[in-house]
Amino acid sequence: MNKNHLKILKNLAKSRNYGQGPAHALQVSKLSLKIYDELVRLKILKNNPEDRVLLEAAAVLHDIGHPQEPHHEVGFDFLADEIPRLTANDPISNAALSTLLVSVLWHNERRYLERGSIKIPDRNHAEKIASIIRVADGLDLISQPAIENIVLSIEDRRLRFDVISKHSVDLQIEQAKSKSDLMKSAFVLRDVIFGHSEKPEAV
């Protein structure tokens, strides 16, 4: 997936008001990219600019199925039709498209099943990308102030998220924790844990 694809997909998200408005989708995108960069810094992921673009596109599109429910399935079906049509002149690879689609599908799922005729060439890779969006989505609640930053660390295969915010983030942490299951299995971690810090210096 390239920058031109990202532009097309961002325009698509915008044209549908990101499913439920720009604030949440753009914050999930910001947090997803931050998590990606932290996983690269910790050498848990290899830096891959195409994956980073793919992650950003999937994040801005993750709630596109709203307000219909189940919105993750509606979004998957909509994008499975729309993306090949919009990128017919410069097709996205099957691997990238399938990863994007399951990232949308799995952001709100408890069972990570395949859907339709989409085949996933590298399931573990798709799980890793989807798991980032799943946790980033958990870290943003429309009813609460956006968190300012996150810093990741790892020790003994326990991945820790330090959430930086001046506000209480108990609800966001609870939701992110409940959505960290796929990250734990995809990256073969012992656990994913969360803490809260008011100031970046304290981390």
Ligand SMILES: [Fe+2]
């Ligand atoms: Fe969301």
